[in-house]
Amino acid sequence: MKNPGNGFQATVTFVGSRTRLLAIMFSGYFLMLLTVGIYRFWLVTNKRRFYWSHTKIDGDALEYTGSAMQLLIGFLFAVMIFIPLYGFFFYLSTQSPETAIIGYSGAAIFMYFMYGYAAFRSRRFLLSRTLWRGIRFQLTGSAWSYAFRRLFWTVLTFLTLGLAFPFMSVSLWKYRYSHTWFGDRQCSFSGSWRQIAIPFYLYYFMVAGLILLGFNTNIATSPDSGLSANNYELSPEASSIYSAAIMVAIIAYFHLRAYITSAMLSSISIGKTRLKVTVRTRDLSWLQIAYSFVLAIVAVGFGLIVAYLMGDVFAPMLQDDGADLGQVLQMGWYNLIVFGGIYLGFMASISIVSEIILKLGFWRLVARGTVLENAGDLQDIRAGGQESPLVGEGLADALNAGAY
Amino acid sequence: MEFEAQYYDGVVARAQNVLVEIEQLDKKYTDPKSPEFLVENSAAIAISKLDSERGGRGHEIAHWRSNHVFSISSSKTELRLGVSNRLAGERLVFSGSQIDKIHRLLPGLAVKRRKNIGRQMRFIGLASGALVSLVGAYIIGIPLMANRIVGLVPAQTEVDFGLTIAGQMPDAFAEQGGIPLCDEDANSVANLAIARFVDQALQGVDTPFAVDIQVVNNPIPNAFALPGGQAYYFSGLLQKTQNSDEFSAVLAHEIGHVVARHGMQKMISSAGTGLLVGFVLGDITGLSVAGGLGSVLINNSFSREAEREADAFAAQVSTRMNFNPAAMVNLLDRVALDDEFAKAMALFGTHPLNSERREALAQSDRQLSTNDAQFSSQEWLAIKSMCSGSGTANQRQSDNDVGGDEGSTNNPTENPRRKNTKIKT
Known part of the structure; x- marks a missing residue:
């Protein structure tokens, strides 16, 4: 028995290996091919079991109790919702361009709204199927309410050119975590927009200032008036200022992401137990660099295969020298299958690389950067809640909203 | 046999160190292939508190029957058991070298697991078969159906x-x-x-x-x-x-x-x-x-x-x-x-x-x-x-295999002959 002194600090570890996940992903995609895609619900379930069962909080692993069948049924529900929408798209495509544009924009906003709804439902599904020390998590609150908040804040952020972002961010984090329960105890979220505002506005005005400066420099230094409509040439001074702006924006992205993740997760407490999360910008950046590097190798590899096929195999079959893909695809089922296979292989490789480098890497960074202060307080929490919703996160799956 | 394990009682978020004793009750049906095996192969699993002061067995806190016990997917370094006739979150977690011994004592675990995987595989197979025939029917059927549906479009x-x-x-x-x-x-x-x-x-x-x-x-x-x-x-x-x-x-x-x-x-x-x-x-x-x-x-x-x-x-x-x-x-x-x-x-x-x-x-x-x-x-x-015809300057280079009489002439604007097509009655 661990000794739960009052100041007892629990750590989180992640012991999953990349090779194990790689094996899950490879066999999963292979079986997906054999089962015309149906296996993806099992793949998702296996992935989650991997992440959960290898994440140990104070020595005890998480447990994922969801099943693939629940996901499959949820997906079928989502299909029922989507068929009328699909009919609407078809109707739009037969209308005049003006109507179609209005219709598609409306549909895009609706989809954005539904994405928020689906993401919240998906979160509820996940939490209610997560056990730690035999006790279930749950998520209360309304998915509709969350979706409305998300839409409202997005519109406001858009209208204020991004200035409302800290408020949006905190509002959504707060909604998510203050409705999260572990057993019979509700989490509380103490994060404030001020935490995000300081670094965010600092970077925001730095980038905006550089862009304005670059604009002015361009007017001042370019040979023609910088404002003349057909002068797209940047003066060297201006382009170096713009490059600086891009550099700052990239640094800002990683720093803010690491900072916001750490600050917001560290604002969560359950009873007297507090999360303390440190995700370092450096680690996050390395992750992204590694990902881009491997992705580039994969892309070049597939590019070479396609180039070889187009140049050496297909070009002699065509009358003219410049073979284009459209032409090759017209030449029969065999070619379609070859290129279809290459395409699917490429997409699968991208998602495998993203899973084993980015997602696993991020999960591990967060897990290893987390400690629970006053963890002894958790021992009094009692079970509460049940698995809900009964069927899976179909809509989220259909909208591609679920991560992990 | 006695094993050390972690026990979650499904009520409180607390891990308890326990001693688990597994006792075979009925040795008649040890062949995993016999239909009675799962029901009848009952071992008693007694879970007792580990007395931290004396290092021995404390009082018994739970009693499971092996036919209700199932294993739960976990990392390879541990074996996680749940029990179907008690609380949903109740768990026993074994680790290390004990895992193999437990599997030998409770062969039903592996049987249940295999059965479960088999059931899922059969379902996946069936569902894929259904989907393949659906796709097939679709590829053949959609043009036919489009033919029918188009009859409904005024x-x-x-x-x-x-x-x-x-x-x-x-x-x-x-x-x-x-x-x-x-x-x-x-x-x-x-x-x-x-x-x-x-x-x-x-x-x-x-x-x-x-x-x-x-x-x-x-x-x-x-x-x-x-x-x-x-x-x-x-x-x-x-x-x-x-x-x-x-x-x-x-x-x-x-x-x-x-x-x-x-x-x-x-x-x-x-x-x-x-x-x-x-x-x-x-x-x-x-x-x-x-x-x-x-x-x-x-x-x-x-x-x-x-x-x-x-x-x-x-x-x-x-x-x-x-x-x-x-x-x-x-x-x-x-x-x-x-x-x-x-x-x-x-x-x-x-x-x-x-x-x-x-x-x-x-x-x-x-x-x-x-x-x-x-x-x-x-x-x-x-x-x-x-x-x-129609005289405007030829702005386009044309390939002249019929005598170079080709040329782009009119403005691509609204065009008087383009009439509103009406339904012929």
């Missing part, structure tokens, strides 16, 4: 729809300067001859559509029909057309598309395929390129069928009119061989010419003397020179 709707598309055509071909009419005078010799051809072809044919074939100025060698009766013959193709037989064959073919409502069918069928592919790949929004690829597969088979039907129509009307429907093969071959624009695959995108179709067309081959031709030589000359 003719006026199709005409309106066709006009909407026609309105977008100049933009779609903006790169080559749009599709301005070659000859705006509806009463010119050429236009009258084409109109007469259309009338004759449609004689006795049951269709609600008035077909309007426009010869337009555009260097791409192409001809196609929109839903509802609008059809286009591009000057690029006219230039490659060597005689009135070839011209007639293409006209009849396009009229066939209109009569069979292929444009509308294609719309319906591609909407259907998008949905199917979205379903299979789980991306209902259909944004993925994979969706496009699947649609290409299905639509390809659809357009082959449509081409066959349009050819058949041309062959049929040719029996009461004077032209040779097989002449189209020559034209298609010629375009394929020597035109740089063929790379854009315009004509073959819409009119794939495979051996099967070639054969069918060859069967309809009939030799006619030139005197019998559907268009008089005067009319044919007028048609051939339709796009070289």
Whole structure:
């Protein structure tokens, strides 16, 4: 028995290996091919079991109790919702361009709204199927309410050119975590927009200032008036200022992401137990660099295969020298299958690389950067809640909203 | 045998160190294959508190029966057991070398696990089989269904729809300067001859559509029909057309598309395929390129069928009119061989010419003397020179295989002959 002194600090570890996940992903995609895609619900379930069962909080692993069948049924529900929408798209495509544009924009906003709804439902599904020390998590609150908040804040952020972002961010984090329960105890979220505002506005005005400066420099230094409509040439001074702006924006992205993740997760407490999360910008950046590097190798590899096929195999079959893909695809089922296979292989490789480098890497960074202060307080929490919703996160799956 | 383990009671978030004693109650059914095995192979699992002070067994806190116990997917370094007749979160977690011993003592765990996996695999197999046959039925059925559904679309709707598309055509071909009419005078010799051809072809044919074939100025060698009766013959193709037989064959073919409502069918069928592919790949929004690829597969088979039907129509009307429907093969071959624009695959995108179709067309081959031709030589000359008239400066370089009389002339603006197509009653 661990000794739960009052100041007892629990750590989180992640012991999953990349090779194990790689094996899950490879066999999963292979079986997906054999089962015309149906296996993806099992793949998702296996992935989650991997992440959960290898994440140990104070020595005890998480447990994922969801099943693939629940996901499959949820997906079928989502299909029922989507068929009328699909009919609407078809109707739009037969209308005049003006109507179609209005219709598609409306549909895009609706989809954005539904994405928020689906993401919240998906979160509820996940939490209610997560056990730690035999006790279930749950998520209360309304998915509709969350979706409305998300839409409202997005519109406001858009209208204020991004200035409302800290408020949006905190509002959504707060909604998510203050409705999260572990057993019979509700989490509380103490994060404030001020935490995000300081670094965010600092970077925001730095980038905006550089862009304005670059604009002015361009007017001042370019040979023609910088404002003349057909002068797209940047003066060297201006382009170096713009490059600086891009550099700052990239640094800002990683720093803010690491900072916001750490600050917001560290604002969560359950009873007297507090999360303390440190995700370092450096680690996050390395992750992204590694990902881009491997992705580039994969892309070049597939590019070479396609180039070889187009140049050496297909070009002699065509009358003219410049073979284009459209032409090759017209030449029969065999070619379609070859290129279809290459395409699917490429997409699968991208998602495998993203899973084993980015997602696993991020999960591990967060897990290893987390400690629970006053963890002894958790021992009094009692079970509460049940698995809900009964069927899976179909809509989220259909909208591609679920991560992990 | 006694084991040390962690125990979660499913009530409180606390891990307790326990001693677990597994005692075999009934050794009769040890063969995992016997049906009684799961029910009868009961071992008693006694869970007692580990007395931390004396290091021995404390009081018993739970008692499980092995037939209710199942294993839960976990990392390889631990074995996690749940129990079906007690609290949902109640767990025993063993680790290290104990795992193998527990498996030997409780062989039912592996049996249950295998059974569960088997059940899921059977389900996945069944579901994939069902999905494959669904896809198959879809690939075969959608063109057929599109045929039926199109019967439910009112003719006026199709005409309106066709006009909407026609309105977008100049933009779609903006790169080559749009599709301005070659000859705006509806009463010119050429236009009258084409109109007469259309009338004759449609004689006795049951269709609600008035077909309007426009010869337009555009260097791409192409001809196609929109839903509802609008059809286009591009000057690029006219230039490659060597005689009135070839011209007639293409006209009849396009009229066939209109009569069979292929444009509308294609719309319906591609909407259907998008949905199917979205379903299979789980991306209902259909944004993925994979969706496009699947649609290409299905639509390809659809357009082959449509081409066959349009050819058949041309062959049929040719029996009461004077032209040779097989002449189209020559034209298609010629375009394929020597035109740089063929790379854009315009004509073959819409009119794939495979051996099967070639054969069918060859069967309809009939030799006619030139005197019998559907268009008089005067009319044919007028048609051939339709796009070289009207005086405006020639802004486009044309390939001069018929004498350099080709040229882009009109402004790609609204055009007086483009009338509102009405339903023929």
